[in-house]
Amino acid sequence: MIRIKRAYDEAAPEDGFRVLVERLWPRGVTKERAALDLWLKDVSPSTELRKWFHSHPDKWDEFRERYWRELADKKEDIDFLKKKAEEGTVTFIYSAREREHNAATELKAYIEQQARGQ
Template identity: 50%
Template sequence: MDLRRKRAYDTASAEDGFRVLIDRLWPRGVSKERAAIDLWAKDIAPSTELRHDWHAAPDTDFEIYADRYRAELAGEDAEALRALADELRQHPIVTLVYALHDTEHNHAVVLEQALRELL
């Protein structure tokens, strides 16, 4: 399977394959038609507390945030992660869609790594 990441504000394309929104909140200003989301996996997104902490202190080392999110994925979200992996196995191309502007320091990077370990 080809697993990719893409911002929700970028144009959706047929080459994206199965598009999965991995944010807890719908991206501001993006219509459902424009987003072309096949699955909204909001349960796998970082907890509200973690999201608030990250946005409140954006200068915090990304690895601290990433470690906390990995702990959530290994703990209370482990079942949701396995269920998502099971769903994604059915598709040859999957694009994880997220809203954050920073393409290298966000939860999509961490989730992609976790999914690759399961797939």
């Protein structure tokens, strides 16, 4: 199972394996508070895509398509995350203010689609 949680929310035992899926460390969050098991920068959107989306937040669908194309090149990391989710709960930690439209939600959707074999 994959869950999503903001870096600013308290860590909890039910989070399971906590993975920061951001390229940049969340502002104001200490390593202790983050309580991470892994920081996997490579599954986050590229710097170019992240900056583009910051300038075009109204283009969510295009961001999503571009990000999924980038994820297609991250097979090893995606397979690792799929395997961890099969073993138990994995929580993707993100720092964006937007709770619905962010890279962590799309990473979760992408992995779940891959797991279904689509």
